[in-house]
Structures are given as structure tokens and as C-alpha cells.
Amino acid sequence: MPSTVDEQIHPHASGDAEKTVNAHSAPQDLVLYAGWFCPFVQRTWLALEEKELLYEYREVNPYKKEKEFLEINPLGLVPALVYQNKALYESLIINEFLEDAFPQAKPLLPKDAFERARVRLWIDHVSKKVNAAYYRTLQAQEEEKQKEALGELVEALQKYLDQVKGPWFSGEEFSLADITIAPWINRLYILKEHRGFKDELVGGKWKEYEKTIKERPSVLKTTSEPQYYTEIYQRYLRNEAQSEVAKATRAGKALP
Template sequence: MANPDVQIFPHATGLAAAIVAKHQEPQDLVYYAGWFCPYVQRGWIALEEKGIKYQYKEVNPYRKERHFLDINPKGLVPAVVYKGKAIYESLIICEFLEDAYPDQNPLLPSDPTSRAIARVWIDHVSKAIIPAFQRLLQAQEKEKQDEAREELYIALRKFANEVQGPYFLGDEFSLVDVAIAPWIVRDYVVHENRGFTREAVSDAWVKYAGTVEKRESVVKTQSERRHLDGIYGRYLRNGAQSEAAKAVRAGRDIP
């Protein structure tokens, strides 16, 4: 049976399309992306926040084309080619951008202890928040949905309790905010289809999420919602064939 995910809309739209158009000239750094992917949006936000010169190239990761598998053998977006060398995994890319462009709008604190604390909460996003979000998205039975929703509330509440405000580390937008932003702007899916509300997390979460979703780099790396609806419809039916979806169905960690 053909994989329906292969037939996704082929390019970014709306504000994101305008950003893509500005980043077509060859650069030392090439960003291989899928406009629809939250992990892609992470790296894209970091690139925009740091003001890095990059070339944007759209890839459909479901097609597993040879040229892209040579860059990332997993076939997943995002990936970067920097001066001929390939790098992949969204958070590794974000850390790489910090290392390669240390003087351009740093997204991590200079103090080692504060950097470590930031990484602790980035890890919480990866290991607690995103898996709970994904399980809620794909759960079919009401009991499973209720369990996943409560798990997500607990993980978000724990995060929100540590927000220094207005952003996670205080006044400065950081890599912690980058790590979670794509799931904040996609929570309308679980709100409309799985009974999730920001208010049920906490007042602190409502305030924080509302601040992050309005950040310019977050807003302008989003495409039109209408092109996401079909993609998330497959997740809501638990029929998506992404590696994340397959991992959730198998009870494995999200790759």
C-alpha cells in the first residue's frame, strides 16, 4: 500500500514561504527541511534568531531519495551541510549553530551552570513533553487519551513552574524556548481533537505559551494551517507513517 504521507504539500506557504524565498542563494550552511515538521521548525527558529546566512532546501523525508540519504542515513529532517560536512538531529543542529556562530545572538547562557540547567529542561521537553503530546495525538480509545492528556499536563506543569518569565530563562529567548516552541504552536490539534486546554496546565503555562507563540521567529517559520490539517488527520487516526508515529505505536522512544 502506498504511503499517503508521501503526498504532502510540496513547499512552505504563508509567512514561511517568504522566509524560504529569502534563503535560496548558496551559502556555507545548507538547511535541509520539511516545512511541516516541528523538529525542522526548531532548527529554523534558531537560524533566524541567530541571523545566520543559510540556504534553505525543501526535502520530502518520506520519499527517502538517495541524495538525501547520503546526507542523513536516517532519512529524517532537518539536516545541515556545513562546508561540505553533514549534521543531523534537530537539537544537535541547534547546539552546533551555537558552537559555529558563538558571537551571533547566543541562545544559551555563557555561565556553565546556567547552560547545564538549560540543557536539563531541553531534555525534559524531549523525554517528557513531546512523547506525551505524541501519545495524546495518536491515542484512539478515550481511556488512553485521558491518560496521555494527564501525562502531558503534568509534564507541562513541571516545565511551567520553572519559567523565569517572560521566557524560560527570563528576559532572553533561549534554546529552551526554541526546543518547545513548535509544539506550542501545534497544540491547537490536541485542543480541538483531544480535549487539551492550556488553562488546565496552569496560569503560568498560559502566559508562557502565549508569549512564545508570538515571537517573530516562531511566527514567520509557520506555514498555513490548512496544509497541516491533512497531515495531522493521519496522526489523529493513528495512521501516519512517520518515524515518530511508528515509534509511538511500537512503544519505543521517539527517534
């Protein structure tokens, strides 16, 4: 059964991410329900790390759809966040919540109202265009379809890059825009190895931005060892993954 294949993921984080998990095992008011492998989780994990909040990390295999987890997120997707016994989900919403709920912590949105809106506009672009094209490229089987999807991904990345002031999206301050795209930059190597993605296709200052993101300490601290991601992405590369994201991509629907 394909669905059981998705359930058989490596059970925990490895490398630097495992150290971060171990440092966050004590009970806290904020509980992150996470899957170590998940790029959407990494977004929220990055926000928690960047804001240096006290949080507890709990590993969940979202493919098992266990009753206790469905009570936290009825959609059965990670990340979910429980704060003082109240549950939230959706990575981008959780990140906005963290920003609102902990104003004393390091801000991840600029002060200027226009710049805040610009950050949100390009978060939306990453979420709708970059992410969708990433999975289309990953899952496409025929060469023609792979090329088409890769072209869409490159175009979406170029549009984003045009908006990057450097070194970060908003200039000197690291923001939720950088956080939103970081997990997919971190996973571009899979498309480089299997789908002909090259940094030169995006051009401009892409390589520089990519390197800056990948070397960000919070990104390194939330990244597991590459072989464990490869194991998971093989299923996507064969278009056999049964995750909600994979199914939506296969059906030509918007991502969940």
C-alpha cells in the same frame, strides 16, 4: 499503501514561512534540509533565524528516502544541516553546533554555567517527556488512552512551566529551551480541537508563556498556514501516519 500517504504532503511552505523560504533560496555555506511541516525542523530553523545566520533553505520530503538525502542523513530524517560540505543531523545537536560554530552571532545559551546546564536539562525534559506525550495523545484512539496520555502531557508541561523564569525560560534572554518547546506549543491547537487539551489544565502562567512563544517573530516567520498542518495531523489523529515518530509512538518506543 500507508507509506505513500505520508509521501503526499503539500510540497512547500505557505504563508509567512513561504516568504522566509524564498528569502533563503540563494546558495550559502550553511544549507538547511527541511520539511516545512516538521516541528523538529522548526527548532533548527528558529535557531538559524534567531542567530540571523546566512543559510540556504532546501525543501525535502523525508518520507521518500531519496538516495541523495540518505547520503546527508542516513536516518532519512529532517532536519539535516550541511556546513562547508559536511553533514549533521538531529535538531538538538544541530542547534548546539550553531551555538558553538558561530560565537559572534546572537547567543541562545546563557553565559552562566549552571544556567546553561539548567537549559539543557529542560531541553531533555521537553524532548523525552513533552514530545512523547504529545504524540501519544495525538495518536491514542480509545478515550481512556487519550485521557491517560493527555494527563501525562499536562504533567510534563506543568513541570516545565515551574522552571520558566518568565517571560522566557531563562528570564529576559530567549534560549534554546524556548526554541525546543516552541514548535509543539505552536501545534497544541490540534490537541485543543481533537483531544480536549485546555490551557487551564496546565494552569499557572501557561497561557502567558504560550502566547509569548506564539508571537515571537521567528516563530511566526517559520509557520505555514494552518490548513496544511491539519491535513497532515489528520493521519496522526487516525493513528494511520507511517512516520518514524508515529511508528515509535504506536510501538511504545522512544521517539527517533
